[in-house]
Amino acid sequence: MRALIAKLAAEVVLLFARAVTAVRATWHESGLPRRRSVYFANHSSHGDFVLIWTVLPPRLRRRVRPVAGADYWLKSKLNSFIGRDVFNAVLIQRDRDLREADPVETMAQALDEGSSLIFFPEGTRNQTEAQLLPFKSGLFHLATARPDVDLVPVWIANLNRVMPKGEFVPIPLICTVTFGAPMHLASGEAKEAFIERAHAALLALSPKQAGGSE
Amino acid sequence: MSATQYDMFLLVLGIFGVLLVASLVGYVLQRRLSPDGSNAAIENLNSRINAWWVMAILIAIAFVAGRIGVLILFAFCSFAALREFVTLTNTRRADHWALATAFFVVLPVQYFLLWTEDYGIFSIFIPVYAFLLMPIIAVMRGDTQHFLIRISEVQWALMICVFCASHVPALLTLHIPGYEGRNVLLIAFLVIVVQLSDVLQYVWGKLFGRTKIAPNLSPSKTVEGFVGGVASATLIGAGLWWITPFTPIQAGVMALVITLMGFFGGLVMSAIKRDRGVKDWGNLIEGHGGLIDRLDSVVFSAPIFFHLTRYWWSA
Numbered sequence: 001m002r003a004l005i006a007k008l009a010a011e012v013v014l015l016f017a018r019a020v021t022a023v024r025a026t027w028h029e030s031g032l033p034r035r036r037s038v039y040f041a042n043h044s045s046h047g048d049f050v051l052i053w054t055v056l057p058p059r060l061r062r063r064v065r066p067v068a069g070a071d072y073w074l075k076s077k078l079n080s081f082i083g084r085d086v087f088n089a090v091l092i093q094r095d096r097d098l099r100e101a102d103p104v105e106t107m108a109q110a111l112d113e114g115s116s117l118i119f120f121p122e123g124t125r126n127q128t129e130a131q132l133l134p135f136k137s138g139l140f141h142l143a144t145a146r147p148d149v150d151l152v153p154v155w156i157a158n159l160n161r162v163m164p165k166g167e168f169v170p171i172p173l174i175c176t177v178t179f180g181a182p183m184h185l186a187s188g189e190a191k192e193a194f195i196e197r198a199h200a201a202l203l204a205l206s207p208k209q210a211g212g213s214e
Numbered sequence: 215m216s217a218t219q220y221d222m223f224l225l226v227l228g229i230f231g232v233l234l235v236a237s238l239v240g241y242v243l244q245r246r247l248s249p250d251g252s253n254a255a256i257e258n259l260n261s262r263i264n265a266w267w268v269m270a271i272l273i274a275i276a277f278v279a280g281r282i283g284v285l286i287l288f289a290f291c292s293f294a295a296l297r298e299f300v301t302l303t304n305t306r307r308a309d310h311w312a313l314a315t316a317f318f319v320v321l322p323v324q325y326f327l328l329w330t331e332d333y334g335i336f337s338i339f340i341p342v343y344a345f346l347l348m349p350i351i352a353v354m355r356g357d358t359q360h361f362l363i364r365i366s367e368v369q370w371a372l373m374i375c376v377f378c379a380s381h382v383p384a385l386l387t388l389h390i391p392g393y394e395g396r397n398v399l400l401i402a403f404l405v406i407v408v409q410l411s412d413v414l415q416y417v418w419g420k421l422f423g424r425t426k427i428a429p430n431l432s433p434s435k436t437v438e439g440f441v442g443g444v445a446s447a448t449l450i451g452a453g454l455w456w457i458t459p460f461t462p463i464q465a466g467v468m469a470l471v472i473t474l475m476g477f478f479g480g481l482v483m484s485a486i487k488r489d490r491g492v493k494d495w496g497n498l499i500e501g502h503g504g505l506i507d508r509l510d511s512v513v514f515s516a517p518i519f520f521h522l523t524r525y526w527w528s529a
Binding site for chain 2: 161172
């Protein structure tokens, strides 16, 4: 029953996301992601992972799990239902002091089970004027733990204009989701170099925005 | 079958016939010139034709569903067009409530007013009430940066995507003596003539186009395409007089006026795209771009067609 409601809720979310954003994916020239991947994306809105989830073809969507902060997604029963049942999120504890498990270990385990992940390497929502915040080291540790997994940069454009911080009515605007070339940790690559390379690869996907002056 | 239904049936048959021919031509061209899908022009032609099938079928369904069907169809068109338009504007955080009002209050109210058929209010609701209330909502947030540009853009978006577009279904509210119950055919006349004009300009331009007509605005438009397309669409419009309250000559003049408005509307909307640095308004319709790319000419011709018809023919 719970699973059925979750499935229904997922369809409603899909329909809503499409109605508001008419979201369109631009795939990398190498085509649809074929292997297990970690999609790492810019993060400026609570709806970010929903858009990636929406544009993925159903067969990929079934196997993708967003990585999300346990503090937010376990806050209430509704949050927990949406996070766990609808989106099957991999919940990690962001607060070091409350950690029971190593977040990288938790994510690696999900990958080992055959899932792909949606991951926001900035670590938190970007509410600044900057296009992209500096990355936390999580992406590097994940790439070290599972070096064979494709790391796919994904740029989400315009969603921050749909629902700016503090607003609760979404404005319908067209959003795009751009997928870049899969990348891997080079052998012997240092943490700083890798993080910088990943940051640049993601930023390179950001379109020169036609609208919006913010 | 009533006379109106019979005419409608003939019209649908004719349109599907034309599309069938177009599909066949597209198929043959594809087999001959682009068997591996490598000829971009032919692939684009075929995706355009396929999109036409979908659009024709959607419009046909709306017509069968009657007044409510037509209103709902165009309300959705307005919504999708407004979404494309606002995406390209300089909105700021401070415009949030003004934009929410445009989408979720002004748009539905305009179509509701059309449903009530009260010309006195639906013809001024956006130019007067929305025009004055939207900047008031925006100014409440106290952000003055680019204020004039921002409020003008929102008003323009509403005028084009909601007000002008709603004049297509507004044709249903006209009372024309001797034409009772046939108003839906006026919509068919407007949409068929204007869209055919676009298609014919494209075809004439592809076949004979030499001289660019507006190289800065729309590099694909040519003098030959313009003249050939407008002339042939005008003739077709005259030939469709039997679905209108007009005589053949009047129908031809009307067709000429709306095809010219459609052509210049296309140029205006191109200029906006150029200004914003994009090629298409969106990608809702495969091969055509966004909805506004397809609707721009209809949007510009609809209010003029509505008012000319209302002034001279309506009781």
